[in-house]
Amino acid sequence: MDKATNRVSIRVAVADPEYSGTVETRIFIDDRPIVVEAFTAGPAEPPEYLLGLDHRLHAGVEPHEVRLAEADCTEGCCGALYVTIQRCGDEVVWRGWRNPDTSDLSLPAFTFDAASRR
Template identity: 70%
Template sequence: MKDEHSRITIRVSVPDAELSGTGTVETHIVVDGRPIVAEAFTEGSAEQPEYLLGPDRRLHADVEAHEVRLAEADCTEGCCGALYVTIERRGDEVIWRDWRNPDEPGLDLPALRFGAAQYDAEIIRAENDHSWEWTDRSVARLLRTRLSEQPDLLGRWDCHPGWVEARPNEPGRVFVSYFYPQRPGAADLWLQFVAVIALPTGDPEIVAAQVVRLLTDTNPRRQQWLAGGSDEAAQAFGFDWPVPR
């Protein structure tokens, strides 16, 4: 009997920053040999692996359906849209259905059905495959994990970790964001800091530990790393505003 299920393959692509001039790492989703995200959405890049394959496990299929953003317009979703799909597990099948682009109300893409065993195996393989990473990106991943698992590292300074990244077009550096004294969205005042840290050469585990010490052994709330918030918050917490560019 012919298998009517599609097969999913996931690959991560790292651009040649010298040729492309950009630093976007993309998660390419291929179904039965076709790059379905690239075919369905041309206004921007596919989501990065840290978003789709990271600890939030966004591509995992559960009985309770959930929606996942697979790509976003280069100019932001609010301007030119994004590509969403709903993922659901039904018995021994995983179904991708109800494709959506907020900028294209008439989007009509067929549902995809995968054998759950093949789907699960490929998602787990992709989540654990870090062979595409270069050293800076490995350091960023290790930092992100450490700051997430040990919130007291920045918490001792009343700071809360945000995003951490390394960019193909800015080699030898890692960017670490964090908020003080709370994340945006709260009624009270807040500031965002982005530490831009030059990385020494060496084993990513050792380098990540060195960066953690740099961030946490002394007060990380530094004027040169102030990146966002408001004039009111800056004045209240003793910083200069506007943020230097």
């Protein structure tokens, strides 16, 4: 029997230029907008930060922490949303969710099929 895995999708959205014109990275896990649900003090990091040349969302054997969102004011004021990403064999694991501004962030680890292109 196959182990259940989660699904992740990343969408890039351009806001109405009449209002802000900003480009947003929207991260969905199992069709849930995980950043919006877990962090309300500011938007997700822009696509050039998460998906650009450094490709911070890339999963390697060594775990690394990625800031997915930062408060509109500053991280030092109202926090940020971080996750640790690691490749473990045929799986990618997102775990260790944290916000330096609060101790009550409670998100589970999510496991994705590393070969999936859904």
